[in-house]
Amino acid sequence: MFDQLKPQPADKILALMAAFRADPRDQKIDLGVGVYKDAEGRTPVMRAVKAAEQKLWQVEDTKSYTGLAGDAGFHSALSQLVLGDTVSADQIACAATPGGTGAIRQGLELIRMAAPEARIWLSAPTWPNHPSIIKYLGMPMAEYRYFDDATRGVDFNGMLTDLDKAKPGDVVLLHGCCHNPTGANLTYAQWQEVADFLRAKQLIPFVDIAYQGFGDGLEADAFGPRHLAKTQPEMLIAASCSKNFGVYRERAGLLMCVSQDAAKTALNQATVAFLNRQNYSFPPDHGARLVTMVLQDDLLRADWQTELEGIRNGMLSLRQQLADALRKRINSDRFDFLAQHRGMFSRLGATEAQVEQMRESHGIYMVSDSRLNIAGLNADSVPILADAIVEAGV
Ligand code: PLP
Numbered sequence: 332m333f334d335q336l337k338p339q340p341a342d343k344i345l346a347l348m349a350a351f352r353a354d355p356r357d358q359k360i361d362l363g364v365g366v367y368k369d370a371e372g373r374t375p376v377m378r379a380v381k382a383a384e385q386k387l388w389q390v391e392d393t394k395s396y397t398g399l400a401g402d403a404g405f406h407s408a409l410s411q412l413v414l415g416d417t418v419s420a421d422q423i424a425c426a427a428t429p430g431g432t433g434a435i436r437q438g439l440e441l442i443r444m445a446a447p448e449a450r451i452w453l454s455a456p457t458w459p460n461h462p463s464i465i466k467y468l469g470m471p472m473a474e475y476r477y478f479d480d481a482t483r484g485v486d487f488n489g490m491l492t493d494l495d496k497a498k499p500g501d502v503v504l505l506h507g508c509c510h511n512p513t514g515a516n517l518t519y520a521q522w523q524e525v526a527d528f529l530r531a532k533q534l535i536p537f538v539d540i541a542y543q544g545f546g547d548g549l550e551a552d553a554f555g556p557r558h559l560a561k562t563q564p565e566m567l568i569a570a571s572c573s574k575n576f577g578v579y580r581e582r583a584g585l586l587m588c589v590s591q592d593a594a595k596t597a598l599n600q601a602t603v604a605f606l607n608r609q610n611y612s613f614p615p616d617h618g619a620r621l622v623t624m625v626l627q628d629d630l631l632r633a634d635w636q637t638e639l640e641g642i643r644n645g646m647l648s649l650r651q652q653l654a655d656a657l658r659k660r661i662n663s664d665r666f667d668f669l670a671q672h673r674g675m676f677s678r679l680g681a682t683e684a685q686v687e688q689m690r691e692s693h694g695i696y697m698v699s700d701s702r703l704n705i706a707g708l709n710a711d712s713v714p715i716l717a718d719a720i721v722e723a724g725v
């Protein structure tokens with residue numbers, strides 16, 4: 332059997348992480364994998380998460396199984412964080428999953444079960460795991476234009492023109508905020524237009540939200556999914572706690588099936604629980620429980636929000652520093668888009684050869700499509716990167 336196995340395509344982001352580790356240079360700069368890092372290059376456990384963990388150690392009296400769909404406290408705390416009061420709890424079916432990736436996978440499996448013909452529309456470009464999982468599941472997919480290489484903003488006309496080719500019942504995968512890999516996001520007005528468009532065309536939104544709180548703030552970043560939850564007959568949401576709670580390796584995520592018709596929730600709920608059982612029985616609980624404790628405790632929640640705001644503002648400041656440094660060097664506003672993008676990533680617009688040159692000559696690691704992780708920078712490395720960008724002729 333094993334001799335039938337064939338090598339599978341590697342994840343280019345994870346391959347880059349390995350290449351960075353193997354580089355012996357002291358001066359190297361890691362702008363690759365999407366993990367938050369502070370100015371010292373550390374990815375700390377957030378204060379409130381640490382405090383919750385300490386408390387959990389004292390009060391936890393069993394490690395017996397949770398429910399198949401995870402803990403109801405986690406469902407309500409995280410669905411409330413993402414959706415606020417836009418829909419009532421009885422309109423949302425939830426399953427805790429191993430990370431946001433688990434929620435994406437389970438959401439796709441639900442679509443395949445309910446509507447095997449439905450085509451999944453992905454932004455061009457998108458997070459590589461989206462097409463990779465969809466292809467693995469054997470589901471039909473298509474791309475819609477999203478990023479305008481010339482302006483480094485959203486190609487909104489292109490997006491709607493391409494989505495106009497979708498058939499009723501198709502699914503449109505949207506990044507809830509902080510688009511990965513481009514950093515270019517829909518405005519509130521564009522979200523409203525997309526919502527009207529999807530509803531008129533009978534398309535179903537599937538929102539992947541992995542960076543709530545990393546863009547314009549916890550509430551502002553949830554505008555898109557909240558507006559869709561209010562206006563669409565039904566939708567799916569995959570939420571990740573990896574970044575905004577810093578619990579990457581704990582694998583905490585939530586799949587939400589939202590329906591205007593609360594009578595559908597019981598079957599939706601039974602279905603997502605069934606899907607959990609088919610794939611791994613019970614979802615991991617530790618990270619989900621820490622997240623729940625932070626969200627349910629006023630003091631921990633306030634401290635978490637303060638720390639998250641610090642992270643967010645730090646990234647905004649680095650964006651501005653990089654845009655300013657480039658403006659000074661080339662005497663043009665050509666890179667001002669870096670300050671307008673939101674979240675951890677920006678797509679710089681460099682060629683693969685230019686990305687390669689920056690890695691060879693300066694030890695600067697960014698993904699080959701020129702996505703850079705802003706959080707990998709600090710005040711010392713911003714000028715080094717700005718020099719390298721100019722030198723490479725980007
Ligand atoms: N979706 C996007 C766009 C991401 O960038 C990530 C990255 O981490 C995820 C989902 C899911 O992450 P995780 O499975 O680590 O929660």
Ligand code: TYF
Pocket residue numbers: 342344345363364365366458460511
């Ligand atoms: O895009 C990123 O860098 C993050 C982390 O297979 C990540 O989303 C990258 C690759 C992967 C899983 C997570």
